[in-house]
Amino acid sequence: MSAATLSPMERLPAPPPSSPSLAVAPVAAMSAPAADLPPSRPIIDIDHVDFFYGQSQALHDVSLRLDEKKVTAFIGPSGCGKSTLLRCLNRMNDLIDGARVAKGSIRIRGIDIHAPAVDVIELRKRVGMVFQKSNPFPKSIYENITYGLRLQGVKDKGRLDAVVEKSLRGAALWDEVKDRLHASGLGLSGGQQQRLCIARAIAVEPDIILMDEPCSALDPISTSKVEELIHELKKEFTIVIVTHNMQQAARCSDQTAFFYLGRLIEFAATRTIFMNPSNPQTEAYVSGRFG
Amino acid sequence: MTSPTATHFAPRPGLGRTWERGALWLFRVATYFIVLCGAFVFGQIFWRGAPTVFTAHAPFVNVAFFTEAPESLHVFAYQGEKMELGDRAFNAFKAAHADAGAIKDDSYVYSAGGIFPCIVGTMLLVAGSMGIALFLGVSSAIYLNEYARDSAFVRFIRLAILNLAGVPSIVFGLFGFGMFVIFFGWNVSLLAGWFTLAFMVLPVVITASEESLKAVPKGFREGSLALGATKWQTIRKNVLPYALPGILTSSILGIARVAGETAPIMFTAAYVVRDKLPWEGLEKWTDFFFQGVMALPYHIYVVSSKIPQNEYTARVQYGTAFVFLLIVALIASTSIVLRSRLRNRYKW
Numbered sequence: 001m002s003a004a005t006l007s008p009m010e011r012l013p014a015p016p017p018s019s020p021s022l023a024v025a026p027v028a029a030m031s032a033p034a035a036d037l038p039p040s041r042p043i044i045d046i047d048h049v050d051f052f053y054g055q056s057q058a059l060h061d062v063s064l065r066l067d068e069k070k071v072t073a074f075i076g077p078s079g080c081g082k083s084t085l086l087r088c089l090n091r092m093n094d095l096i097d098g099a100r101v102a103k104g105s106i107r108i109r110g111i112d113i114h115a116p117a118v119d120v121i122e123l124r125k126r127v128g129m130v131f132q133k134s135n136p137f138p139k140s141i142y143e144n145i146t147y148g149l150r151l152q153g154v155k156d157k158g159r160l161d162a163v164v165e166k167s168l169r170g171a172a173l174w175d176e177v178k179d180r181l182h183a184s185g186l187g188l189s190g191g192q193q194q195r196l197c198i199a200r201a202i203a204v205e206p207d208i209i210l211m212d213e214p215c216s217a218l219d220p221i222s223t224s225k226v227e228e229l230i231h232e233l234k235k236e237f238t239i240v241i242v243t244h245n246m247q248q249a250a251r252c253s254d255q256t257a258f259f260y261l262g263r264l265i266e267f268a269a270t271r272t273i274f275m276n277p278s279n280p281q282t283e284a285y286v287s288g289r290f291g
Numbered sequence: 292m293t294s295p296t297a298t299h300f301a302p303r304p305g306l307g308r309t310w311e312r313g314a315l316w317l318f319r320v321a322t323y324f325i326v327l328c329g330a331f332v333f334g335q336i337f338w339r340g341a342p343t344v345f346t347a348h349a350p351f352v353n354v355a356f357f358t359e360a361p362e363s364l365h366v367f368a369y370q371g372e373k374m375e376l377g378d379r380a381f382n383a384f385k386a387a388h389a390d391a392g393a394i395k396d397d398s399y400v401y402s403a404g405g406i407f408p409c410i411v412g413t414m415l416l417v418a419g420s421m422g423i424a425l426f427l428g429v430s431s432a433i434y435l436n437e438y439a440r441d442s443a444f445v446r447f448i449r450l451a452i453l454n455l456a457g458v459p460s461i462v463f464g465l466f467g468f469g470m471f472v473i474f475f476g477w478n479v480s481l482l483a484g485w486f487t488l489a490f491m492v493l494p495v496v497i498t499a500s501e502e503s504l505k506a507v508p509k510g511f512r513e514g515s516l517a518l519g520a521t522k523w524q525t526i527r528k529n530v531l532p533y534a535l536p537g538i539l540t541s542s543i544l545g546i547a548r549v550a551g552e553t554a555p556i557m558f559t560a561a562y563v564v565r566d567k568l569p570w571e572g573l574e575k576w577t578d579f580f581f582q583g584v585m586a587l588p589y590h591i592y593v594v595s596s597k598i599p600q601n602e603y604t605a606r607v608q609y610g611t612a613f614v615f616l617l618i619v620a621l622i623a624s625t626s627i628v629l630r631s632r633l634r635n636r637y638k639w
Contacts, residue, residue, distance in 0.1 A: 090517060097440050125519035135510030137529055138637045148518035151528075197514070204518055 043068040043208065043238050044089060048104035051084055058084045062264045064257060071230060071239045073253035075246060080259040082242045086210050089240065090127040091120050128201035132213040134193040136185035141177055144185045144196055148204035163203050171199035172229050191222020198229065209233065211241040215248060227252045246286055250274050258282045340613025343606050355405050356610060361564065362404035364603055367396035377403030401594050402604045406611050408568060412584030415481060415569060416560060417550050420488035425542060427489065428496030436504040437526055456494035461554040463491045468558035479583040484560020491555050492545040499541025503534040536633040543626040547619050553588040561589035587615045
């Protein structure tokens with residue numbers, strides 16, 4: 001979703017600096033951007049979001065500012081709302097009956113993504129997603145990668161070929177599959193499938209890549225490959241990753257947000273969260289005492 | 292004293308083992324009985340019908356039976372010799388023999404010639420009604436499964452579809468007669484038959500299409516949508532192709548039923564006899580849709596109930612039934628081949 005898709009009228013003014021929140025008791029460091037990080041350009045601005053599935057509230061007054069070309073990890077025990085928040089960012093939650101953002105706003109590059117003028121299709125072209133369970137389509141590797149571009153009407157073979165190579169190289173998969181681009185994507189191993197999904201996501205050149213526990217079904221070697229890949233990808237993309245694996249968050253993220261029971265407990269540089277958290281709940285979680 | 296092994300593992304006294312054996316044999320005999328019944332039906336039709344359909348000499352198939360229209364069979368004695376001739380041959384015979392005018396013949400309708408118009412009619416009925424049923428059925432399955440949210444109204448629609456599946460085919464026939472033949476004024480016509488048969492198989496097609504759509508993993512839809520595909524693009528490119536093998540499977544059942552039902556077409560589309568083939572004598576092309584046709588199941592009904600049973604008529608009775616079975620088997624196996632090809636292309 002570039003600014004060009006909206007008229008200037010729809011663009012909202014920058015949000016007021018959020019005041020220290022008093023409403024949520026356990027929150028210690030909730031001011032955005034992440035504490036003790038050098039200021040960078042925020043690309044995603046989540047502002048006091050309440051989220052409901054039908055009658056049950058999944059997110060309570062969550063505010064976050066995520067920086068461009070950084071890796072942000074969302075951690076927390078199951079059911080804490082981290083995946084819900086991630087799926088808000090490309091409005092995947094629209095697919096669920098009764099799911100809605102009841103209060104607050106989510107802005108990407110200053111544009112409220114729930115504004116009526118925002119086309120969710122355009123939003124998702126800019127905000128790609130990699131899922132927990134790798135989901136290569138039962139098509140060839142080549143067709144998997146070109147899927148998004150073909151939908152946009154790109155037919156030029158030369159350009160598609162170039163994008164396939166670039167994306168596969170970007171996902172560190174090129175050398176493994178370059179000889180069988182027209183074989184089914186389902187013939188790959190689990191880790192390769194997940195990297196194929198990453199390649200497919202970056203083929204449409206999004207600004208942001210959302211990863212929903214991308215390594216939870218992978219073996220340690222495949223996991224380390226994906227983590228290396230994340231490290232490479234952040235040169236070009238803003239990455240938000242949900243993970244259950246705290247070592248993973250520690251290894252590959254720049255900033256970490258800890259959620260508990262639908263509330264943002266602490267958001268800071270990853271080093272701070274793991275070495276010197278300011279909230280006792282965060283400390284209990286990252287030291288493995290609960291969750 | 293017995294050894295410990297024997298006391299531990301020896302069968303307990305009682306009727307347990309007898310019941311086990313009894314249950315096994317009950318189910319086994321029931322299964323064999325069904326197979327036997329099926330074999331008897333097919334065997335009977337094959338045994339009695341094969342002499343009509345196949346010949347002892349090249350080309351080994353009774354071509355006339357497949358390519359000619361039904362005629363009356365004339366049985367008579369001429370100069371002490373027993374003759375069996377169809378209409379045309381009988382007329383030619385009478386023209387050729389001056390003394391033939393006095394011949395006393397027994398005639399049996401539909402017992403000579405072939406069943407070509409019936410085959411053509413059934414093929415047309417199947418093709419048209421399956422086209423309509425697949426279009427309407429797959430469309431509504433897509434709507435119900437992909438677009439509609441779960442509401443009381445949608446649940447009511449599903450219930451209605453399930454109930455529709457239980458409606459007897461004669462009721463569909465009467466519905467088609469009242470709706471299409473009378474109310475829409477289409478008369479007894481292909482079009483009326485198509486819609487009547489299509490409505491009859493719709494529940495099968497919708498239910499099975501929905502099942503096939505449900506079997507496509509949610510991840511394919513989410514993955515596609517996350518790449519910026521619209522809903523319809525996702526369905527067209529990343530859901531429907533994978534559901535197609537299952538939808539075709541359901542249409543196999545549908546085709547067998549459409550081809551086989553007599554009741555829905557006897558009021559809406561089928562003629563007992565019709566001289567012209569469907570493409571003959573059309574004044575304008577739209578007339579094609581508003582003509583009745585002969586159809587195999589209805590022809591079987593006519594020759595088995597409206598003409599006497601004897602050695603002269605059994606030929607066409609069993610021959611027609613046999614050809615009908617062959618055609619249904621042919622359609623079904625084509626669909627199965629098609630399905631397995633598609634299935635191999637899209638496996639997950």
